[in-house]
Amino acid sequence: MGKLSMPMNTTIAARATLNAGIGGGQESKLFRWALIAIATAFLGLFLFAPIIAVFAKALEKGLSVYFSAITEPDAQAAIRLTILTAAITVPLNLCFGVAAAWAITKFDFFGKNLLITLIDIPFSVSPVISGMIFVLLFGAQSLLGPFLTAHNIKIIFAVPGIVLATIFVTSPFIARELIPVMQAQGSEEEQAAISLGASGWQIFWRVTLPNIKWGLLYGVILCNARAMGEFGAVSVVSGHIRGLTNTMPLHVEILYNEFQFVAAFSVASLLTILALVTLAAKNFVQKKSRQRFITSPVEGIDYSGVQL
């Protein structure tokens, strides 16, 4: 793909720039545009076409069909359950993230690296396995099973199971954003505050929080997106009861399997809008804070998506 003609062109280009005194490091115009074309074509096939296709398929039968698909009772119930799940999951993981980041970055203790590795576990676990562990823990066949049945507590194939699986899957996001941010910040300011007589909570609210707010927000955005979009883990524990234990991604699956394609893509379009808003918010926060956030056990890598 254009690579054959390259050595000659680039040699000329390199010499030309060299002669012009600019130095090396320029490709010929033709080669540059060929590379841009290849990159755009690849992204077109795998990235842009899907975005366009979601909306094209959703609006295939017109706006009224689209709106009736997203306002029918089962879809509404799915939307409500998705929002409920995120509303429980995100605050809990926020508390966890802040506590973990505080403990890890403000103090020295034995086993710190192990703790960081443990926090990362959910990133490397397949979604299906993430759901299955809760079936093993709370399902009818489990040790707790008879106790739960006797007391009429339903966790698996019910909303608590969905929430638990979502909490597991999204638990590292906020902690993983905050740890590097707070590490870079150091503790000098907190130290100064404490020498001036501030209490622990005062230090956190007045000193630490203003410093970490963008990293915190970034983590919340990612955590929320994953909580609303999680499919595999939730699919294992949900039981797929329409109107009761169906989140939006599960509702998309059911509609699709029933060949209600327009309805499936209509609900999917809402999730796509959520994804686009998430990306916009992410880019906004990144720009606002002028730093590149990472969610990575290793420096410099946006690890956030390993199972996103």
Added chain:
Amino acid sequence: MKPKSILLKQRGVLPGFGLTMGFTIFYLSMVILIPISMIFIKTASMSWDQFVGAVTSPRAMAAYYLSFTASFIAAMINGIFGIIVAWVLERYNFPGKRIIDGLLDLPFALPTAVAGITLTAIYSSNGWFGQYLEAIGIKAAYSPLGVVIVLTFVGLPFVVRTLQPVLHDFDKEMEDAAASLGANRWQTFTKVILPELLPALLTGFVLAFARGLGEYGSVIFIAGNMPMRTEITPLLIMIKLEQFDYAGASAIAAVFLLASFTLLLLINLLQRRKNLVRA
């Protein structure tokens, strides 16, 4: 980064160690450690023969094979095109560049079920691209190729995002030096730039590969899910769960978890090496 002061990091100077550490350990145990240990507890309840029988059944072997090869090929595709995309985004200016850069993380943000049904619609035999592939005799959806297509989508940002910072910080004087010593642009790229990119490229590759291995949501729509042919490992686990074969599911999950943890370790080692090289 500010220089770390050893004095300030001593325990007990700032308040809240007990509270935050206690809560972290409690949460971690309840949410992650106890649930994940169930896999190994359940697997341990099997005899060795049962375990070996479950993890080496022909159907399981076929599922591992598909999961590994499809993830590997998808990661290769992402490796090759990822270099081009990262290069173009870091080095050239062209209209739409910022939009592309902003949308590149979409596979991270888009729910996998949505990716699955959408890519199936595009690449099935009457879809936008699928019809042309069908015309030249290639069946994309409901075949192993379909699995590769969705895994390519799912892993797309990794290589680009790992390469971008390295390319951004790359010392252009090295390129100038190579050029002034008579290297042409291709030689400069392969002999000077590529070796610098290699650790990041490998990291991105392994991340995309690991992501592909575990992926479930998008694959099940496009694969067709035929046992022995287009059934990925996470789906096999799901099927065993639906048949209430919890021990069999746990055994395969344990094997799979071990593979994921090994990959994670590999990524960490690669990254450590990269940091050593840079330091």
